[in-house]
Amino acid sequence: MLPSTVLLLLFLTYPLGLGTWLGFTDAKIGRAGHFVGLDNFIFLYGDAVARLSLFNTLFYTIVASSIKFALGLWLAILLNQNIPLKSFIRAVVLLPFIVPTALSAIAFWWIYDAQFSVVSWALMKMGWIHSYIDFLGDPWMARMSTIIANIWRGVPFVAICLLAGLQTIPPSLYEAAAIDGARPGQQFWYVTLPLLTPIIAVVMTFSVLFTFTDFQLIYVLTRGGPLNATHLMATLSFQRAIPGGSLGEGAALATAMIPFLLAAILFSYFGLQRRAWQQGGSDK
DSSP states (O other), X not given: OHHXXXXXXXXXXXXXXXXXXXXXXXXXXXXXXXXXXXXXXXXXXXXXXXHHHHHHXXXXXXXXHHHHHHHHHHHHHHHTSOOTTHHHHHXXXXXXXXXXXXXXXXXXXXXXXXXXXXXXXXXXXXXXXXXXXXXXXXXXXXXXXXXXXXXHHHHHHHHHHHHHHHTTSOHHHHHHHHHXXXXXXXXXXXXXXXXXXXXXXXXXXXXXXHHHXXXXXXXXXXTTOSTTTXXXXXXXXXXXXXXXXXXXXXXXXXXXXXXXXXXXXXXXHHHHHHHHHHTTOOOO
């Protein structure tokens, strides 16, 4: 395990420790910083843009992750049935997750273009709107547009992982439930969902982590605009640290993300504890 340990220390532990330390300094690009304690965090607490980025990040994560879970579970249940061309459909479902994030973001940037949007063109042809929609020009419209792009990219991951979990549930449990008179909805609630809970915990933890720390999609699509309406903590941290030159401030903003990420990890931990209970182990 020594090579793996060295790699983890070199590429994960050291950058995390260095970034945390920089958050407590006034470091600038090209200049070593001095320890300033909690000054960066106090400044960010009073910074309206930083508070807005926290709201944007939480809103983006909660809405996108919730919809990805609902759509992913629906797709997983659908793909678990005996339907025609099931293998082909599974491969197609994976495509959004396989395509590089930057390419997906560029595609959505064209879809949302204020002058050449195919969505606006189609809606105008159907007579539903009378002028092109500025998807990325209005703050709330931009927020929802980036969320839709994130959902499109993230649903395949949730669906395939939950599908794998569904295929581990023995069919005999459904047969026993049907003999006892359980309807399809009751079978889902009392058989599928409890046995799928550990997988859901792990999958949604990764989904929340990926969404909360999303950078590429937002940076390519909006650069945080308009009016900082789509700035997430990750994108604002990069903007303050690299183009803005304030390494300490950017590092402090990135460090402030850690408590939220730990909360997501604890969610996964308690989900795994449920699996230990189901397998006859102890929750302790």
